[in-house]
Amino acid sequence: MKIFRKLRLHELLYNKKDKRLAAAIKLMVGSKPLNLSLFKLAVRHSSAAEEIKHGVKASNERLEFLGDAVLGAVVAEHLFIKFPYRDEGFLTETRSRIVNRESLNRVGQKIGLSNIVESDLSGKGLYSHKSIYGDTLEALVGAVYLDRGYIFCRHFILTKILSPYFDLDNIITTVTNFKSKIIEWSQRENKEVEFFLKSVTGTQRFKEFTIELKIEDEIFTEGTGSTKKKAEQEAAKNACEKLKLAL
Amino acid sequence: MKIFRKLRLHELLYNKKDKRLAAAIKLMVGSKPLNLSLFKLAVRHSSAAEEIKHGVKASNERLEFLGDAVLGAVVAEHLFIKFPYRDEGFLTETRSRIVNRESLNRVGQKIGLSNIVESDLSGKGLYSHKSIYGDTLEALVGAVYLDRGYIFCRHFILTKILSPYFDLDNIITTVTNFKSKIIEWSQRENKEVEFFLKSVTGTQRFKEFTIELKIEDEIFTEGTGSTKKKAEQEAAKNACEKLKLAL
Numbered sequence: 001m002k003i004f005r006k007l008r009l010h011e012l013l014y015n016k017k018d019k020r021l022a023a024a025i026k027l028m029v030g031s032k033p034l035n036l037s038l039f040k041l042a043v044r045h046s047s048a049a050e051e052i053k054h055g056v057k058a059s060n061e062r063l064e065f066l067g068d069a070v071l072g073a074v075v076a077e078h079l080f081i082k083f084p085y086r087d088e089g090f091l092t093e094t095r096s097r098i099v100n101r102e103s104l105n106r107v108g109q110k111i112g113l114s115n116i117v118e119s120d121l122s123g124k125g126l127y128s129h130k131s132i133y134g135d136t137l138e139a140l141v142g143a144v145y146l147d148r149g150y151i152f153c154r155h156f157i158l159t160k161i162l163s164p165y166f167d168l169d170n171i172i173t174t175v176t177n178f179k180s181k182i183i184e185w186s187q188r189e190n191k192e193v194e195f196f197l198k199s200v201t202g203t204q205r206f207k208e209f210t211i212e213l214k215i216e217d218e219i220f221t222e223g224t225g226s227t228k229k230k231a232e233q234e235a236a237k238n239a240c241e242k243l244k245l246a247l
Numbered sequence: 248m249k250i251f252r253k254l255r256l257h258e259l260l261y262n263k264k265d266k267r268l269a270a271a272i273k274l275m276v277g278s279k280p281l282n283l284s285l286f287k288l289a290v291r292h293s294s295a296a297e298e299i300k301h302g303v304k305a306s307n308e309r310l311e312f313l314g315d316a317v318l319g320a321v322v323a324e325h326l327f328i329k330f331p332y333r334d335e336g337f338l339t340e341t342r343s344r345i346v347n348r349e350s351l352n353r354v355g356q357k358i359g360l361s362n363i364v365e366s367d368l369s370g371k372g373l374y375s376h377k378s379i380y381g382d383t384l385e386a387l388v389g390a391v392y393l394d395r396g397y398i399f400c401r402h403f404i405l406t407k408i409l410s411p412y413f414d415l416d417n418i419i420t421t422v423t424n425f426k427s428k429i430i431e432w433s434q435r436e437n438k439e440v441e442f443f444l445k446s447v448t449g450t451q452r453f454k455e456f457t458i459e460l461k462i463e464d465e466i467f468t469e470g471t472g473s474t475k476k477k478a479e480q481e482a483a484k485n486a487c488e489k490l491k492l493a494l
Contacts, residue, residue, distance in 0.1 A: 061334065061335040062327060062334065062335050062338065064335065065323060065327065065335040065338050065339060066323050066324060066327045068323075069316075069319045069320040069322075069323035069324070070320050070323070070324075072316045072319060072320065073316040073317050073319065073320040075316075076312060076313050076315075076316035076317075077313060077316070077317075077392070080309060080312065080313045080389075087308065087309065088308040088309050088311065088312040091309065091312050092312060142327075145324070150397040150398070150401075151397070154397075
């Protein structure tokens with residue numbers, strides 16, 4: 001098997017479509033796939049799933065489950081080593097800024113997954129495939145892990161995903177807890193700061209919260225976000241800027 | 248460094264307490280630690296944390312963050328390979344049955360972490376250290392990972408945690424969705440099945456839900472659990488048994 005792989009004899013069996021996929025994977029991952037079928041599966045969105053057995057459909061969802069876990073572990077280790085003096089709350093928050101649907105979706109698009117994803121999204125609402133590239137990116141990580149093992153996969157994640165597409169310094173700045181900054185300030189200055197939920201708009205799945213920050217009962221800033229917490233952070237950040245607090 | 252480790256010269260520097268810890272780790276992990284300081288940190292609960300730098304305390308919480316991620320990845324891969332025809336919903340649910348606070352706590356106690364954990368729980372409520380052994384088990388996984396790498400750590404997890412302490416067959420049976428079983432039955436038999444929340448007791452953090460399952464408006468079974476979903480499952484399971492439905 002090893003010699004077969006070394007000589008890349010399996011590539012002789014590739015059809016045109018396979019060759020195209022293998023070339024695309026090489027660009028993204030840094031080397032050609034050993035087991036192309038893993039990557040064929042990784043780029044197959046559930047909307048284009050094939051029934052392989054009675055009631056069992058083959059799509060990238062299982063690989064996504066695996067890739068999500070491997071990605072979580074690799075990013076955890078990276079942050080653990082990079083920030084030896086930060087507590088687990090900081091590590092958890094920083095990781096969730098990296099590994100979340102929005103950012104993975106963005107990266108998935110940037111590395112060109114839109115060119116190779118197989119999907120059938122006709123007749124589906126916009127939201128049902130909003131995270132298709134992020135999901136596929138996770139599935140790709142799962143495929144790389146199974147194809148090449150942990151060490152290779154870790155290297156792939158760190159050099160091809162994390163380092164080019166995430167500005168850690170920037171992420172860390174925003175992990176700064178603006179809410180606690182403004183509360184510290186209020187205690188120092190002896191002012192009363194309060195957060196009020198002004199409105200919630202959007203659909204069930206994609207809500208937008210608007211928070212008002214009041215200082216001494218007067219509206220000082222506002223913030224919006226997809227969660228109450230994010231909206232509060234945004235409002236607090238705006239207040240910090242307005243008050244010219246050093247961050 | 249390698250020869251130093253090979254000859255185990257570092258063990259000459261162990262004091263009595265170190266020797267005891269190294270021996271305990273050997274029993275749990277299967278081989279002696281290379282870097283004992285990782286394990287010293289892993290067994291230090293936050294209640295017994297040492298201040299190592301202004302405002303920075305050294306406890307096992309950071310290692311717990313790392314170990315949690317590694318454990319998640321290893322269990323994900325194990326289930327992915329073991330159940331090639333099950334969907335990601337099943338994999339996710341099965342993993343959460345394995346990697347959860349209660350079960351990790353139980354395993355942590357069973358492998359003897361209570362003998363080596365350093366904690367200072369005087370004056371703390373019972374609940375604040377309820378998951379101390381589960382947390383320490385995760386920290387131990389993190390320490391093994393850093394000490395020996397992924398392959399060794401995966402082997403440790405599979406052979407020393409998963410295989411001896413988790414009965415996968417049993418877990419899978421309970422992952423069977425009893426609620427959907429009973430709903431299928433109701434549709435087949437044309438009976439009306441409903442779930443009612445009867446009561447919620449306990450404290451804010453440790454609630455107990457009781458659910459009544461009614462068939463044709465008559466109470467048929469009851470179930471309790473720490474979440475509404477679990478209580479429903481329990482009620483549905485009891486109903487399946489009472490109705491002698493094949494599972």
